[in-house]
Amino acid sequence: GQQVMQIPQYQHVQEGEDFTTYCNSSTTLSNIQWYKQRPGGHPVFLIQLVKSGEVKKQKRLTFQFGEAKKNSSLHITATQTTDVGTYFCAGPYNDYKLSFGAGTTVTVRA
């Protein structure tokens, strides 16, 4: 089963509002990655976090890796219609397996 849990599964956001999606691992991760899949598309790598407590920003997106390296979050400010899609977190397990969370599917109300 999934070793990486994501919540919420669905996020309906009013355009201009902020939201956060969370990712939790059953074990400590060496790193965590985030991907975005647009409707009808394929997952595209967004970012990788490696250090405990690391925070990285990409324009309106803020990614954080927890101190214990078992959880992560993605915060999007001033949501736009271009943010529509499914956001996945992923972590490596057993040295090789890259395990993805179930994803948070984001829809935006204009």
Next chain:
Amino acid sequence: DSGVTQTPKHLITATGQRVTLRCSPRSGDLSVYWYQQSLDQGLQFLIQYYNGEERAKGNILERFSAQQFPDLHSELNLSSLELGDSALYFCASSHLQPKGAEAFFGQGTRLTVV
């Protein structure tokens, strides 16, 4: 363009049949992953190869098998197909070490079993 090529893009076949999905990884990438994505579902890890060797297995059915060839391309074989096997199958590749390397996904093969 991720550099990962999957063929075919679409496949429609009947129950009980066998199909082969093909993946060409990015140039130089040694790791190949296969994932299954059913309608409104997340990415289910099937199997991973690294430089020709199987390195990790997920919830891959016994009816499914895969291999990675010396030129690093990979094939996913699905046999005795059932309606529930209808899904989007993604191949992804990664560079450097298998642990911690970002994955680049192909466009996927949409399999429809009728």
